[in-house]
Amino acid sequence: MKRKLILLAVIAALSTVSYSAIIETKAVEKNTEDIRKNFSTQYSKNKELEEGISKAKTDSFRMSKNLENVGNLRYTETTGKLDENKDKTEVNEKNIADNKTAIDNNSGRITNLDNKVNNLQGEMNKGFAMSAAMSTVDFQALEVGELGIGAGIGNYQNAQAVSLGLGLRATDNLSMNVKGAMSTGTKQETMIGAGATYKIRVFGS
Helix, strand or coil: CHHHHHHHHHHHHHHHHHHHHHHHHHHHHHHHHHHHHHHHHHHHHHHHHHHHHHHHHHHHHHHHHHHHHHHHHHHHHHHHHHHHHHHHHHHHHHHHHHHHHHHHHHHHHHHHHHHHHHHHHHHHHHHHHHHHHHHCCCCCCCCCCCEEEEEEEEEECCEEEEEEEEEEECCCCEEEEEEEEEECCCCCCEEEEEEEEECCCCCCC
């Protein structure tokens, strides 16, 4: 009887241990399955994360290349425009220099022309003054055989002149004269003239 009780106790203990082992085994299997599922889920998430990182790197690389291309394009366009503007500036500067040279040349020519006009005006004034001085010397009053000596002065604007002349009445019908004039001032001009008059009676006694 005592052995049966011991045997039953041993069987009961073994049953309890087996049941506990079965329970623990199932728990381990469940934990293992959960771990496998979690690992699978985490692996999928890691895979998605890696794909996202790869895609982000690709997009970043493309964006970098696009920015580089845009920068190069803008640099090329800007450089081209700068070169074009530089060429235009150089052409404009050359045109300005040429125009300045032409203007300076024209200014010199105009100045020379003004000087020539002023000189011509001065010479004309001296000529008119000498003509006026010579016209004042008159030999019409000479008698036959008389020699006349005359002097005169003349003025025109800012020019003055003096004149001398000789006149001769050779006959009643023939008279001759010679006159000369000189302007005054720093640049002296001269003028000379000679003439003869012969009278012919056409009507009357």
